[in-house]
Amino acid sequence: AHSVRLLVPESLARHAADIRAAIPGTLGRLDPELERHLTVETLRSRNGQRLFGYNSGSAYPHSAYGPGDDRSLVRDPVLVVVPNGSKILTDDTYTAFATQGAVVFPEPDDVLNAIAADKNGLRTYVTAVRPVGQAAAQELRDSVNGFRLHVFNLIAALAVLLVTGLGVCFIHSSRNAQAIFVQHISGWRFSATHRSILAVEGVLAAFLAWWVPIRTWQQNQELEEFTSQGIPAPFPPVRITAWDSGAITGLVVIEVCSVLLALAAFHRRIVKEGATET
Template identity: 50%
Template structure:
Protein backbone atom coordinates (compact mmCIF):
# COMPACT_ATOMS: atom_id res chain seq x y z
CA UNK A 1 0.00 0.00 0.00
CA UNK A 2 2.87 2.39 0.71
CA UNK A 3 4.28 2.32 -2.88
CA UNK A 4 0.86 3.13 -4.34
CA UNK A 5 0.40 5.98 -1.87
CA UNK A 6 3.77 7.59 -2.57
CA UNK A 7 3.79 7.11 -6.32
CA UNK A 8 0.46 5.90 -7.71
CA UNK A 9 1.67 6.20 -11.32
CA UNK A 10 4.81 4.15 -10.76
CA UNK A 11 4.29 1.99 -7.65
CA UNK A 12 7.17 -0.30 -8.60
CA UNK A 13 9.54 2.63 -8.18
CA UNK A 14 9.38 2.11 -4.41
CA UNK A 15 10.79 -1.35 -3.62
CA UNK A 16 8.90 -3.17 -0.91
CA UNK A 17 12.10 -4.28 0.81
CA UNK A 18 12.98 -0.64 1.48
CA UNK A 19 9.78 -0.18 3.51
CA UNK A 20 9.98 -1.05 7.20
CA UNK A 21 7.10 -0.91 9.71
CA UNK A 22 7.46 0.30 13.28
CA UNK A 23 4.80 0.53 15.99
CA UNK A 24 4.38 3.64 18.10
CA UNK A 25 4.47 3.45 21.87
CA UNK A 26 1.28 2.92 23.84
CA UNK A 27 -0.41 6.25 24.52
CA UNK A 28 1.79 8.12 22.04
CA UNK A 29 0.03 10.79 19.97
CA UNK A 30 1.00 12.79 16.91
CA UNK A 31 0.10 16.44 16.42
CA UNK A 32 -1.12 17.17 12.90
CA UNK A 33 -1.53 20.97 12.84
CA UNK A 34 -5.16 20.35 11.90
CA UNK A 35 -7.30 21.86 14.70
CA UNK A 36 -10.22 22.69 12.43
CA UNK A 37 -10.48 19.29 10.82
CA UNK A 38 -10.53 18.50 7.13
CA UNK A 39 -11.20 14.78 7.24
CA UNK A 40 -14.66 15.46 8.66
CA UNK A 41 -15.25 18.73 6.83
CA UNK A 42 -18.60 17.54 5.48
CA UNK A 43 -20.01 15.72 8.50
CA UNK A 44 -18.44 17.69 11.35
CA UNK A 45 -16.52 20.80 10.21
CA UNK A 46 -15.74 21.86 13.80
CA UNK A 47 -14.12 18.54 14.71
CA UNK A 48 -10.76 18.85 16.41
CA UNK A 49 -8.34 16.59 14.54
CA UNK A 50 -5.17 18.04 16.03
CA UNK A 51 -4.26 14.57 17.29
CA UNK A 52 -4.98 11.65 14.99
CA UNK A 53 -6.31 8.36 16.34
CA UNK A 54 -4.59 5.10 15.33
CA UNK A 55 -2.33 6.90 12.83
CA UNK A 56 -0.39 5.34 9.99
CA UNK A 57 2.65 7.52 9.27
CA UNK A 58 4.70 7.21 6.11
CA UNK A 59 8.17 8.67 6.64
CA UNK A 60 10.45 9.15 3.64
CA UNK A 61 13.96 10.61 3.51
CA UNK A 62 14.38 14.27 2.69
CA UNK A 63 14.52 14.76 -1.08
CA UNK A 64 13.71 11.12 -1.73
CA UNK A 65 12.94 10.19 -5.36
CA UNK A 66 10.32 7.74 -4.15
CA UNK A 67 7.66 10.43 -4.28
CA UNK A 68 6.74 11.85 -7.66
CA UNK A 69 6.87 15.54 -8.47
CA UNK A 70 3.12 15.47 -8.83
CA UNK A 71 2.86 14.07 -5.32
CA UNK A 72 5.03 16.83 -3.89
CA UNK A 73 2.96 19.42 -5.73
CA UNK A 74 -0.26 17.90 -4.46
CA UNK A 75 0.88 17.97 -0.83
CA UNK A 76 2.26 21.48 -1.21
CA UNK A 77 -1.01 22.81 -2.65
CA UNK A 78 -2.85 21.34 0.36
CA UNK A 79 -0.50 22.98 2.88
CA UNK A 80 0.82 19.56 3.84
CA UNK A 81 4.56 20.22 3.52
CA UNK A 82 6.47 21.45 6.55
CA UNK A 83 10.01 22.88 6.41
CA UNK A 84 12.06 23.38 9.54
CA UNK A 85 13.83 26.44 8.11
CA UNK A 86 11.87 28.98 6.00
CA UNK A 87 15.13 30.01 4.33
CA UNK A 88 15.25 26.61 2.65
CA UNK A 89 12.03 27.46 0.85
CA UNK A 90 13.13 30.90 -0.29
CA UNK A 91 16.52 29.57 -1.39
CA UNK A 92 14.87 26.78 -3.36
CA UNK A 93 12.51 29.21 -5.08
CA UNK A 94 15.39 31.46 -6.10
CA UNK A 95 17.56 28.55 -7.21
CA UNK A 96 14.96 26.97 -9.48
CA UNK A 97 13.25 30.24 -10.52
CA UNK A 98 9.86 29.25 -9.15
CA UNK A 99 8.63 32.78 -8.43
CA UNK A 100 5.92 32.39 -11.07
CA UNK A 101 4.51 29.25 -9.45
CA UNK A 102 5.00 29.95 -5.73
CA UNK A 103 2.99 33.02 -4.82
CA UNK A 104 3.31 32.85 -1.05
CA UNK A 105 4.29 30.85 2.01
CA UNK A 106 2.44 30.26 5.27
CA UNK A 107 4.56 29.49 8.35
CA UNK A 108 3.18 26.54 10.28
CA UNK A 109 3.51 28.34 13.59
CA UNK A 110 1.62 31.35 12.27
CA UNK A 111 -1.16 29.19 10.86
CA UNK A 112 -1.45 27.30 14.13
CA UNK A 113 -1.61 30.60 16.04
CA UNK A 114 -4.32 31.94 13.72
CA UNK A 115 -6.33 28.74 14.04
CA UNK A 116 -5.97 28.86 17.80
CA UNK A 117 -7.12 32.48 17.82
CA UNK A 118 -10.19 31.58 15.77
CA UNK A 119 -10.97 28.65 18.04
CA UNK A 120 -10.67 30.82 21.16
CA UNK A 121 -12.91 33.47 19.59
CA UNK A 122 -15.50 30.84 18.68
CA UNK A 123 -15.30 29.38 22.18
CA UNK A 124 -15.88 32.79 23.75
CA UNK A 125 -18.80 33.39 21.41
CA UNK A 126 -20.29 30.05 22.36
CA UNK A 127 -19.89 30.91 26.06
CA UNK A 128 -21.61 34.24 25.48
CA UNK A 129 -24.46 32.53 23.63
CA UNK A 130 -24.76 30.01 26.44
CA UNK A 131 -24.89 32.77 29.06
CA UNK A 132 -27.59 34.60 27.08
CA UNK A 133 -29.58 31.39 26.64
CA UNK A 134 -29.39 30.62 30.37
CA UNK A 135 -30.42 34.19 31.22
CA UNK A 136 -33.41 34.00 28.88
CA UNK A 137 -34.36 30.62 30.35
CA UNK A 138 -34.19 31.92 33.91
CA UNK A 139 -36.09 35.11 33.09
CA UNK A 140 -38.77 33.06 31.35
CA UNK A 141 -39.08 30.76 34.36
CA UNK A 142 -39.33 33.62 36.85
CA UNK A 143 -41.81 35.39 34.58
CA UNK A 144 -43.98 32.27 34.51
CA UNK A 145 -43.90 32.26 38.33
CA UNK A 146 -44.99 35.92 38.42
CA UNK A 147 -47.92 35.29 36.08
CA UNK A 148 -48.92 32.15 37.96
CA UNK A 149 -48.78 33.87 41.35
CA UNK A 150 -50.76 36.94 40.28
CA UNK A 151 -53.39 34.95 38.43
CA UNK A 152 -53.96 32.43 41.22
CA UNK A 153 -53.26 34.58 44.28
CA UNK A 154 -56.63 33.92 45.93
CA UNK A 155 -56.50 30.20 45.28
CA UNK A 156 -52.94 30.01 46.60
CA UNK A 157 -53.91 31.76 49.86
CA UNK A 158 -57.05 29.66 50.26
CA UNK A 159 -55.14 26.43 49.73
CA UNK A 160 -52.44 27.54 52.16
CA UNK A 161 -54.84 28.24 55.02
CA UNK A 162 -56.60 24.97 54.19
CA UNK A 163 -53.38 23.07 54.89
CA UNK A 164 -52.32 22.28 51.34
CA UNK A 165 -48.66 21.53 50.81
CA UNK A 166 -46.50 23.76 48.65
CA UNK A 167 -46.12 21.11 45.97
CA UNK A 168 -49.85 20.42 45.87
CA UNK A 169 -50.69 24.13 45.71
CA UNK A 170 -48.50 24.68 42.66
CA UNK A 171 -48.70 21.22 41.13
CA UNK A 172 -49.60 22.49 37.65
CA UNK A 173 -46.62 24.84 37.38
CA UNK A 174 -44.25 22.35 39.01
CA UNK A 175 -45.43 19.62 36.62
CA UNK A 176 -44.75 21.91 33.65
CA UNK A 177 -41.34 22.72 35.10
CA UNK A 178 -40.61 19.00 35.47
CA UNK A 179 -41.43 18.39 31.81
CA UNK A 180 -39.17 21.27 30.79
CA UNK A 181 -36.34 19.95 32.99
CA UNK A 182 -36.69 16.50 31.43
CA UNK A 183 -36.51 18.00 27.93
CA UNK A 184 -33.38 19.95 28.87
CA UNK A 185 -31.80 16.81 30.33
CA UNK A 186 -32.34 14.67 27.22
CA UNK A 187 -31.79 17.39 24.60
CA UNK A 188 -28.00 17.07 24.34
CA UNK A 189 -27.93 13.22 24.31
CA UNK A 190 -30.68 13.23 21.71
CA UNK A 191 -28.77 15.66 19.46
CA UNK A 192 -25.61 13.56 19.72
CA UNK A 193 -27.54 10.37 18.98
CA UNK A 194 -29.19 11.97 15.95
CA UNK A 195 -25.82 13.23 14.64
CA UNK A 196 -24.33 9.75 14.98
CA UNK A 197 -27.31 8.23 13.17
CA UNK A 198 -26.95 10.72 10.32
CA UNK A 199 -23.24 9.94 10.04
CA UNK A 200 -24.01 6.22 9.86
CA UNK A 201 -26.64 6.79 7.18
CA UNK A 202 -24.27 8.93 5.09
CA UNK A 203 -21.53 6.32 5.46
CA UNK A 204 -23.94 3.52 4.47
CA UNK A 205 -24.87 5.42 1.32
CA UNK A 206 -21.18 6.15 0.74
CA UNK A 207 -21.97 9.87 0.69
CA UNK A 208 -19.14 10.45 3.17
CA UNK A 209 -16.33 8.47 4.73
CA UNK A 210 -17.11 6.74 8.04
CA UNK A 211 -16.28 8.87 11.08
CA UNK A 212 -15.82 8.03 14.72
CA UNK A 213 -19.08 8.35 16.70
CA UNK A 214 -19.50 11.41 18.88
CA UNK A 215 -19.24 10.45 22.53
CA UNK A 216 -20.81 12.16 25.53
CA UNK A 217 -18.11 13.12 28.00
CA UNK A 218 -18.52 13.27 31.74
CA UNK A 219 -17.89 17.01 31.62
CA UNK A 220 -20.71 17.45 29.11
CA UNK A 221 -23.13 15.46 31.27
CA UNK A 222 -22.10 17.42 34.36
CA UNK A 223 -22.62 20.75 32.58
CA UNK A 224 -26.02 19.61 31.32
CA UNK A 225 -27.05 18.45 34.79
CA UNK A 226 -25.84 21.74 36.29
CA UNK A 227 -27.90 23.71 33.78
CA UNK A 228 -31.04 21.73 34.64
CA UNK A 229 -30.38 22.09 38.37
CA UNK A 230 -29.88 25.87 38.12
CA UNK A 231 -33.06 26.31 36.07
CA UNK A 232 -35.21 24.18 38.39
CA UNK A 233 -33.74 25.77 41.53
CA UNK A 234 -34.35 29.29 40.22
CA UNK A 235 -37.99 28.54 39.42
CA UNK A 236 -38.66 26.81 42.74
CA UNK A 237 -37.01 29.62 44.73
CA UNK A 238 -38.91 32.31 42.82
CA UNK A 239 -42.17 30.43 43.28
CA UNK A 240 -41.51 30.04 47.03
CA UNK A 241 -40.81 33.78 47.36
CA UNK A 242 -44.04 34.73 45.61
CA UNK A 243 -45.95 32.11 47.60
CA UNK A 244 -44.72 33.55 50.88
CA UNK A 245 -45.54 37.09 49.78
CA UNK A 246 -49.09 36.09 48.83
CA UNK A 247 -49.57 34.38 52.21
CA UNK A 248 -48.26 37.43 54.12
CA UNK A 249 -50.39 39.87 52.16
CA UNK A 250 -53.47 37.68 52.54
CA UNK A 251 -52.90 37.31 56.30
CA UNK A 252 -52.47 41.08 56.70
CA UNK A 253 -55.72 41.79 54.86
CA UNK A 254 -57.56 39.18 56.91
Protein backbone atom coordinates (compact mmCIF):
# COMPACT_ATOMS: atom_id res chain seq x y z
CA ALA A 1 0.00 0.00 0.00
CA HIS A 2 3.01 2.29 0.47
CA SER A 3 5.94 3.11 -1.77
CA VAL A 4 9.48 1.99 -1.23
CA ARG A 5 11.75 4.82 -0.16
CA LEU A 6 15.21 5.18 -1.66
CA LEU A 7 17.64 7.38 0.30
CA VAL A 8 20.64 8.38 -1.79
CA PRO A 9 23.43 10.61 -0.43
CA GLU A 10 24.10 13.81 -2.35
CA SER A 11 27.52 12.56 -3.41
CA LEU A 12 25.82 9.72 -5.35
CA ALA A 13 22.91 11.75 -6.70
CA ARG A 14 24.09 11.32 -10.31
CA HIS A 15 23.69 7.54 -9.91
CA ALA A 16 20.19 7.74 -8.41
CA ALA A 17 18.45 6.59 -11.60
CA ASP A 18 20.69 3.51 -11.95
CA ILE A 19 20.26 2.65 -8.28
CA ARG A 20 16.51 3.05 -8.54
CA ALA A 21 16.39 0.73 -11.57
CA ALA A 22 18.25 -1.96 -9.60
CA ILE A 23 15.83 -1.97 -6.65
CA PRO A 24 13.56 -4.81 -7.90
CA GLY A 25 16.57 -7.12 -8.20
CA THR A 26 17.83 -6.05 -4.77
CA LEU A 27 14.52 -6.94 -3.14
CA GLY A 28 14.65 -10.49 -4.52
CA ARG A 29 12.00 -12.33 -6.49
CA LEU A 30 8.91 -10.13 -6.65
CA ASP A 31 5.42 -10.96 -7.74
CA PRO A 32 5.04 -9.75 -11.37
CA GLU A 33 1.88 -7.81 -10.54
CA LEU A 34 3.55 -6.24 -7.51
CA GLU A 35 6.68 -5.35 -9.47
CA ARG A 36 4.57 -3.72 -12.17
CA HIS A 37 2.91 -1.39 -9.67
CA LEU A 38 5.96 -0.89 -7.44
CA THR A 39 6.54 2.80 -6.72
CA VAL A 40 9.88 4.11 -5.48
CA GLU A 41 10.19 7.47 -3.79
CA THR A 42 13.72 8.84 -4.14
CA LEU A 43 14.97 11.15 -1.41
CA ARG A 44 18.30 12.86 -0.81
CA SER A 45 20.38 12.42 2.33
CA ARG A 46 23.26 14.57 3.54
CA ASN A 47 26.85 13.62 2.78
CA GLY A 48 29.13 12.35 5.52
CA GLN A 49 26.51 10.38 7.42
CA ARG A 50 27.22 6.97 8.89
CA LEU A 51 24.87 4.09 9.61
CA PHE A 52 25.46 1.17 11.96
CA GLY A 53 25.03 -1.94 9.84
CA TYR A 54 24.83 -4.65 12.53
CA ASN A 55 27.68 -6.28 10.64
CA SER A 56 31.46 -6.09 10.86
CA GLY A 57 31.56 -6.37 7.08
CA SER A 58 33.57 -9.58 7.13
CA ALA A 59 30.83 -11.39 5.23
CA TYR A 60 30.81 -8.70 2.54
CA PRO A 61 34.46 -7.68 1.96
CA HIS A 62 35.06 -4.59 -0.11
CA SER A 63 38.31 -3.46 -1.67
CA ALA A 64 37.91 0.04 -0.22
CA TYR A 65 38.52 -1.30 3.27
CA GLY A 66 41.59 -2.84 4.78
CA PRO A 67 41.42 -6.08 6.79
CA GLY A 68 41.86 -4.14 10.02
CA ASP A 69 39.20 -1.50 9.36
CA ASP A 70 35.93 -1.42 11.29
CA ARG A 71 33.22 -1.92 8.69
CA SER A 72 30.27 -1.99 11.08
CA LEU A 73 29.57 1.66 10.23
CA VAL A 74 28.55 2.24 6.61
CA ARG A 75 29.69 5.61 5.29
CA ASP A 76 27.36 7.54 2.97
CA PRO A 77 24.86 4.66 2.86
CA VAL A 78 22.30 4.03 0.15
CA LEU A 79 19.13 2.93 1.96
CA VAL A 80 16.17 1.03 0.53
CA VAL A 81 13.34 1.35 3.07
CA VAL A 82 10.55 -1.22 2.73
CA PRO A 83 7.18 -0.43 4.38
CA ASN A 84 6.60 -2.41 7.54
CA GLY A 85 4.16 -5.27 7.09
CA SER A 86 4.09 -5.05 3.31
CA LYS A 87 4.18 -8.03 0.96
CA ILE A 88 7.06 -6.61 -1.05
CA LEU A 89 9.51 -8.99 0.59
CA THR A 90 8.33 -12.58 0.32
CA ASP A 91 8.95 -15.26 2.91
CA ASP A 92 11.67 -16.74 0.71
CA THR A 93 13.39 -13.35 0.47
CA TYR A 94 13.25 -12.91 4.24
CA THR A 95 14.77 -16.37 4.62
CA ALA A 96 17.54 -15.53 2.14
CA PHE A 97 18.41 -12.34 3.99
CA ALA A 98 18.24 -14.03 7.39
CA THR A 99 20.65 -16.81 6.38
CA GLN A 100 23.14 -14.07 5.35
CA GLY A 101 22.91 -12.35 8.73
CA ALA A 102 21.05 -9.42 7.18
CA VAL A 103 17.81 -9.30 9.19
CA VAL A 104 17.77 -7.52 12.55
CA PHE A 105 15.11 -8.02 15.23
CA PRO A 106 15.35 -5.25 17.86
CA GLU A 107 13.13 -7.26 20.20
CA PRO A 108 14.18 -10.93 20.66
CA ASP A 109 10.73 -11.81 21.99
CA ASP A 110 9.31 -11.21 18.52
CA VAL A 111 11.36 -14.13 17.23
CA LEU A 112 10.72 -16.33 20.25
CA ASN A 113 6.98 -15.78 20.10
CA ALA A 114 6.95 -16.55 16.37
CA ILE A 115 8.84 -19.78 17.02
CA ALA A 116 6.36 -20.73 19.73
CA ALA A 117 3.49 -20.15 17.33
CA ASP A 118 5.48 -21.98 14.62
CA LYS A 119 3.86 -20.06 11.81
CA ASN A 120 4.94 -21.00 8.30
CA GLY A 121 7.47 -23.47 9.67
CA LEU A 122 9.60 -20.64 11.08
CA ARG A 123 11.21 -22.98 13.61
CA THR A 124 13.04 -24.78 10.78
CA TYR A 125 14.74 -21.61 9.57
CA VAL A 126 15.55 -19.99 12.91
CA THR A 127 17.67 -22.95 13.98
CA ALA A 128 20.08 -22.10 11.14
CA VAL A 129 20.44 -18.41 12.13
CA ARG A 130 23.03 -17.17 14.62
CA PRO A 131 22.47 -14.04 16.71
CA VAL A 132 24.76 -11.11 16.00
CA GLY A 133 26.38 -11.33 19.44
CA GLN A 134 27.11 -15.02 19.07
CA ALA A 135 28.57 -14.53 15.61
CA ALA A 136 30.78 -11.69 16.86
CA ALA A 137 32.00 -13.80 19.79
CA GLN A 138 32.87 -16.67 17.46
CA GLU A 139 34.71 -14.31 15.12
CA LEU A 140 36.68 -12.90 18.07
CA ARG A 141 37.66 -16.42 19.20
CA ASP A 142 38.78 -17.31 15.69
CA SER A 143 40.84 -14.12 15.45
CA VAL A 144 42.51 -14.72 18.82
CA ASN A 145 43.30 -18.34 17.94
CA GLY A 146 44.70 -17.27 14.57
CA PHE A 147 46.86 -14.62 16.24
CA ARG A 148 48.21 -17.13 18.75
CA LEU A 149 49.01 -19.55 15.94
CA HIS A 150 50.89 -16.84 14.03
CA VAL A 151 52.88 -15.92 17.15
CA PHE A 152 53.76 -19.56 17.77
CA ASN A 153 54.86 -19.99 14.16
CA LEU A 154 57.00 -16.85 14.41
CA ILE A 155 58.69 -18.04 17.60
CA ALA A 156 59.27 -21.50 16.13
CA ALA A 157 60.73 -20.03 12.92
CA LEU A 158 63.00 -17.72 14.94
CA ALA A 159 64.19 -20.64 17.08
CA VAL A 160 64.98 -22.72 13.99
CA LEU A 161 66.83 -19.76 12.47
CA LEU A 162 68.92 -19.21 15.61
CA VAL A 163 69.75 -22.90 16.04
CA THR A 164 70.77 -23.13 12.39
CA GLY A 165 72.97 -20.04 12.69
CA LEU A 166 74.68 -21.34 15.84
CA GLY A 167 75.22 -24.72 14.22
CA VAL A 168 76.84 -23.15 11.17
CA CYS A 169 79.13 -21.07 13.39
CA PHE A 170 80.13 -24.15 15.42
CA ILE A 171 80.88 -26.24 12.32
CA HIS A 172 82.82 -23.40 10.69
CA SER A 173 84.91 -22.79 13.82
CA SER A 174 85.60 -26.48 14.41
CA ARG A 175 86.71 -27.20 10.84
CA ASN A 176 88.88 -24.09 10.54
CA ALA A 177 90.18 -23.82 14.11
CA GLN A 178 93.85 -24.02 13.13
CA ALA A 179 93.52 -21.52 10.29
CA ILE A 180 91.59 -19.14 12.54
CA PHE A 181 94.33 -19.25 15.19
CA VAL A 182 97.11 -18.72 12.65
CA GLN A 183 95.29 -15.80 11.05
CA HIS A 184 94.66 -14.27 14.48
CA ILE A 185 98.32 -14.32 15.53
CA SER A 186 99.23 -13.05 12.08
CA GLY A 187 97.19 -9.90 12.72
CA TRP A 188 94.12 -10.64 10.63
CA ARG A 189 90.96 -8.79 11.56
CA PHE A 190 87.90 -10.64 12.82
CA SER A 191 85.91 -9.65 9.74
CA ALA A 192 88.65 -10.89 7.41
CA THR A 193 89.02 -14.21 9.23
CA HIS A 194 85.30 -15.00 9.06
CA ARG A 195 84.45 -13.19 5.84
CA SER A 196 82.67 -16.21 4.32
CA ILE A 197 80.28 -16.60 7.27
CA LEU A 198 79.73 -12.84 7.52
CA ALA A 199 78.98 -12.66 3.79
CA VAL A 200 76.37 -15.41 4.05
CA GLU A 201 74.93 -13.72 7.13
CA GLY A 202 74.70 -10.41 5.26
CA VAL A 203 72.82 -12.06 2.39
CA LEU A 204 70.43 -13.73 4.84
CA ALA A 205 69.84 -10.47 6.72
CA ALA A 206 69.11 -8.67 3.44
CA PHE A 207 66.69 -11.45 2.46
CA LEU A 208 64.83 -11.21 5.78
CA ALA A 209 64.70 -7.41 5.59
CA TRP A 210 63.44 -7.17 2.00
CA TRP A 211 61.24 -10.24 1.65
CA VAL A 212 58.08 -8.63 3.03
CA PRO A 213 58.50 -5.29 1.16
CA ILE A 214 59.14 -7.13 -2.11
CA ARG A 215 56.08 -9.36 -1.64
CA THR A 216 54.02 -6.28 -0.77
CA TRP A 217 55.19 -4.54 -3.94
CA GLN A 218 54.38 -7.62 -6.05
CA GLN A 219 50.85 -7.90 -4.66
CA ASN A 220 50.20 -4.20 -5.24
CA GLN A 221 51.47 -4.60 -8.80
CA GLU A 222 48.92 -7.40 -9.30
CA LEU A 223 46.27 -5.08 -7.91
CA GLU A 224 47.21 -2.37 -10.40
CA GLU A 225 46.80 -4.86 -13.25
CA PHE A 226 43.18 -5.44 -12.21
CA THR A 227 42.39 -1.75 -11.77
CA SER A 228 44.08 -0.77 -15.05
CA GLN A 229 41.71 -3.13 -16.89
CA GLY A 230 38.67 -1.72 -15.12
CA ILE A 231 38.20 -4.85 -12.98
CA PRO A 232 37.17 -4.26 -9.34
CA ALA A 233 40.06 -4.87 -6.98
CA PRO A 234 39.74 -8.34 -5.38
CA PHE A 235 41.59 -7.22 -2.24
CA PRO A 236 42.62 -3.91 -0.65
CA PRO A 237 46.11 -2.47 -1.21
CA VAL A 238 48.72 -4.11 0.99
CA ARG A 239 50.45 -1.73 3.40
CA ILE A 240 53.43 -2.25 5.69
CA THR A 241 52.54 -0.95 9.14
CA ALA A 242 54.85 0.25 11.90
CA TRP A 243 54.32 -3.10 13.65
CA ASP A 244 55.45 -4.93 10.52
CA SER A 245 58.57 -2.79 10.22
CA GLY A 246 59.35 -3.28 13.90
CA ALA A 247 58.94 -7.05 13.65
CA ILE A 248 61.18 -7.24 10.58
CA THR A 249 63.85 -5.06 12.18
CA GLY A 250 63.73 -7.03 15.42
CA LEU A 251 64.01 -10.34 13.58
CA VAL A 252 67.04 -9.16 11.59
CA VAL A 253 68.75 -7.67 14.66
CA ILE A 254 68.23 -10.79 16.76
CA GLU A 255 69.45 -13.10 14.01
CA VAL A 256 72.55 -11.04 13.16
CA CYS A 257 73.51 -10.33 16.77
CA SER A 258 73.14 -13.95 17.83
CA VAL A 259 75.38 -15.16 14.99
CA LEU A 260 77.98 -12.47 15.67
CA LEU A 261 78.03 -13.24 19.39
CA ALA A 262 78.28 -16.99 18.77
CA LEU A 263 81.04 -16.49 16.19
CA ALA A 264 82.93 -14.18 18.54
CA ALA A 265 82.63 -16.69 21.39
CA PHE A 266 83.93 -19.57 19.25
CA HIS A 267 86.73 -17.35 17.92
CA ARG A 268 87.81 -16.35 21.44
CA ARG A 269 87.77 -19.96 22.60
CA ILE A 270 89.91 -21.08 19.64
CA VAL A 271 92.44 -18.32 20.30
CA LYS A 272 92.54 -19.11 24.00
CA GLU A 273 92.97 -22.85 23.48
CA GLY A 274 95.61 -22.25 20.80
CA ALA A 275 97.57 -19.92 23.04
CA THR A 276 97.43 -22.43 25.90
CA GLU A 277 98.72 -25.26 23.72
CA THR A 278 101.47 -23.07 22.36
